[in-house]
Amino acid sequence: MxxxxxxxxxxxxxxxxxxxxxxxxxxxxxxxxxxxxxxxxxxxxxxxxxxxxxxxxxxxxxxxxxxxxxxxxxxxxxxxxxxxxxxxxxxxxxxxxxxxxxxxxxxxxxxxxxxxxxxxxxxxxxxxxxxxxxxxxxxxxxxxxxxxxxxxxxxxxxxxxxxxxxxxxxxxxxxxxxxxxxxxxxxxxxxxxxxxxxxxxxxxxxxLVLFLRRPGGQAQFSVALRAQQGLGPTLDGLRHWINEHLNTEMTVEMLADVAATSVRTLVRLFQRELKTTPAKYVEDVRLEAVCRALELGGRSLETIARRCGYQSVDVLRRAFVRRLGVTPKEYAQRFAIESKLA
Structure with a gap:
């Protein structure tokens, strides 16, 4: 031994x-x-x-x-x-x-x-x-x-x-x-x-040969995985659209138009099938995309913010800290394959 x-x-x-x-x-x-x-x-x-x-x-x-x-x-x-x-x-x-x-x-x-x-x-x-x-x-x-x-x-x-x-x-x-x-x-x-x-x-x-030391804000499982379980056709199609248009400014009215339904019906579908609101779901998906980008490395925070739909780095940083309890830089230092984030 x-x-x-x-x-x-x-x-x-x-x-x-x-x-x-x-x-x-x-x-x-x-x-x-x-x-x-x-x-x-x-x-x-x-x-x-x-x-x-x-x-x-x-x-x-x-x-x-x-x-x-x-x-x-x-x-x-x-x-x-x-x-x-x-x-x-x-x-x-x-x-x-x-x-x-x-x-x-x-x-x-x-x-x-x-x-x-x-x-x-x-x-x-x-x-x-x-x-x-x-x-x-x-x-x-x-x-x-x-x-x-x-x-x-x-x-x-x-x-x-x-x-x-x-x-x-x-x-x-x-x-x-x-x-x-x-x-x-x-x-x-x-x-x-x-x-x-x-x-x-x-x-x-x-x-202990742990690949990562995870902060408390890490999710138990991914938003994408959770969203795949038991969704009806309306939200299933909408989630694909959201994933492909993260750099777009999204309002609940826009999402309702994409889903070809009313705002009230859309909110009800999100509550019933995902136990969340449309706005919170979009933020969760965006933050998860930010995390993946930080883990892969090779992109500036400005580029990541723009591609994931944040108006500025400051807006992204505030949302990140509020949800995960660490800054994007701290997250990259812990999880990135090779962290060079400023």
């Missing part, structure tokens, strides 16, 4: 932060292992005299063995009852579960999450672990995300939560929520970046 080496660029530090992953059984094993590997690797690669993190897995069940939805078991450090009695300080609390867990939330675990959240620096959820945070009232009035297949269910069940189904992870105050599986790794890398610096987090991503 290859010996792990310490990063030459990793920052030094002496604070040891206790990271607790609470597994609500049955868990999705990757929702636990992904973030755990990031924090564990951070401690192994850190060059300071004291590892930055102590990592513990807590089982919500009656013993330390966590049942997973794959049938492969995990072993925790202690049970929730034992953790409750120990009452040790927690820096970062991460709640992980499985797809069936939202239908069988343990009231004792929810009460514990609600109580402990008052005294931790960060509270996080992986995938549908967001249901536990919502049940504990921690997401009331906050933006949050979860796996795209459960986003509507989360919104319906907890109307006080501002559910955003697209981002791979969302930060609102000291509460972080993420989508499924691999996004838990992205969130954990971001948390390490907050603590130890972005350069160190990128070193971790490189060691």
């Amino acid at each position: 290859k010996k792990r080496t310490k990063s030459e660029s990793a920052p030094t530090g002496s604070a040891r932060k206790r990271v607790v992953i609470l597994g609500l059984v049955p868990v999705d094993a990757l929702d636990v292992i992904g973030p755990a590997e990031v924090f564990g690797l951070a401690s192994r690669m850190h060059k300071g005299e004291t590892a930055p993190y102590s990592l513990e897995l807590i089982s919500s069940g009656s013993d330390v063995h966590l049942e997973s939805e794959t049938g492969i078991g995990l072993r925790g450090h202690r049970t929730l009852d034992e953790e409750r009695r120990a009452s040790l300080p927690i820096d970062t609390l991460i709640v992980a579960s499985g797809m069936s867990s939202p239908e069988q939330l343990d009231p004792r675990a929810i009460d514990w999450i609600k109580t402990r959240a008052k005294n931790v620096r960060r509270v996080c959820s992986i995938c549908v672990g967001a249901f536990a945070l919502a049940e504990a009232g921690l997401l009331d009035g906050r933006r949050a995300t979860t796996h795209w297949s459960a986003a509507q269910r989360l919104a319906d069940r907890y109307p006080k939560v501002q559910v955003e189904p697209n981002p791979i992870w969302v930060k609102d105050g000291n509460v972080y929520t993420s989508a499924g599986i691999s996004s838990g790794i992205d969130l954990a890398l971001s948390l390490v970046g907050e603590d130890l610096g972005n350069e160190f987090a990128l070193e971790l991503a490189k060691y």
Whole structure:
């Protein structure tokens, strides 16, 4: 087995932060292992005299063995009852579960999450672990995300939560929520970046052989893919026209004319088939086209803005930051094959 080496660029530090992953059984094993590997690797690669993190897995069940939805078991450090009695300080609390867990939330675990959240620096959820945070009232009035297949269910069940189904992870105050599986790794890398610096987090991503380190604003899946699923002929034809005319100034009246329908009917079709408005759909398609152009590289931001229908670079930059939380330049630096964007 290859010996792990310490990063030459990793920052030094002496604070040891206790990271607790609470597994609500049955868990999705990757929702636990992904973030755990990031924090564990951070401690192994850190060059300071004291590892930055102590990592513990807590089982919500009656013993330390966590049942997973794959049938492969995990072993925790202690049970929730034992953790409750120990009452040790927690820096970062991460709640992980499985797809069936939202239908069988343990009231004792929810009460514990609600109580402990008052005294931790960060509270996080992986995938549908967001249901536990919502049940504990921690997401009331906050933006949050979860796996795209459960986003509507989360919104319906907890109307006080501002559910955003697209981002791979969302930060609102000291509460972080993420989508499924691999996004838990992205969130954990971001948390390490907050603590130890972005350069160190990128070193971790490189060691984990991740092709990309994704910011939270990244979409769970593409607008184009979502728009292909179950569309009627009117919107299916219109989406092709939109994709081919991104450099054109589009109004809802123009789109209605292209679709040979009334504005009212068009708005109703978008709400029924795509759960969005015509204007927001056009912006989503344009921003996705900008992202693809930035990833491929070789074009100036002025050219990209013009081809994707933005009146100026400033307009594009404001829309980009509002939706993705990073500037086009920062996005290109993270994702472009070869970034030379000014």
